[in-house]
Amino acid sequence: MLNNVRQSLRSIRLRGAATQFIGLGIIVSMALIMWQLLVLVTGSKYPVVVVVSGSMEPGIQRGDVLFLITVRNRPIRSGDIVVFKIEGKDIPIVHRVIKVHRQHDSNTFSLLTKGDANLWDDSDGIYADGQLWLEDHHIIGRVIGYLPYFGWATIIMGEKPLIKYLLLGGLSLLAVASH
Template sequence: MQMWVWRSEIMESIRSVQWRSAASQIITLGSILSMALIIWKMLILFAACESPVVVVLTGSMEPGFRRGDVLFLDMKESPIQSGEIIVFKIEGKDIPVVHRVITAHRRHNASEINLLTKGDNNDVDDSCGIYADGQKWLEQHHVMGRVTGYLPFVGWATIVMTEKPLIKYLLIGGLSLLAITSS
């Protein structure tokens, strides 16, 4: 009878340790996710733009920026000038575009600017197909930010997981399996 009680106490102790370990891992994961969110929000605050980091998805800006480069954005108060590289979003299209400003035209009141952009590797400007139908210029509300820096090739993981969802699911499944089995 004493042996049974002793075994029961050991089993209860082991279960207690497993629950503590699982709780510790959940708290650690929550802390990591919280820190990532805080860092992202701080980047948004300091860069003054809604998305301070983007990945180049096409070759339209080669040789300057290649597919898979990660770009860092900023939205300064000064007016956008010709020659600057900006990231903009067109109404009705989900994916932002990274192109160079080839013309910055001030409207009658100096606070409003019309912009014409073009990819460095493209033959024609963006009014010939990138902009919405009938749109000839970008306005300030289209601009997400100015490119201030980049990391080459770092964004390839994002591209691969977007274009090949099976790889994304295998990665998530493998990480989940690793988390479950390491407890």
């Protein structure tokens, strides 16, 4: 009789753990599905980015979350804010377009950008050595909206890994303790 009770309790614990594991899997799956839907809707490989520097202040602050759309929908104009990636640099850059050169015989373009808080345009130290313009293949997307301050958690966890590990440990303890 006592063994039957123990087996029943173990079975309940295993079912509870399995339920939590499946619930976590569903949450992760939903997050991935939402991300892929954003990629489809915006046409951008990276539909959401976090601003990690102050080069666009005061308009766009460090820690803001930016929403991007592909540049194919509408030509880029001077004054647009774009996110671009330079070969050899890990982090995408968010800056304003200050000049656009279009090729008349094709759909290609060249851009010159500048951070709002910077004194000089990006050909002076931001672009790769010898690069004077951005080409269309450098552009990740055009900014269409933002959420102020929502990216600070990402910045803090990137700059202070200890906080990331404490948060993950705390969430793990919470999950274990909830049984």
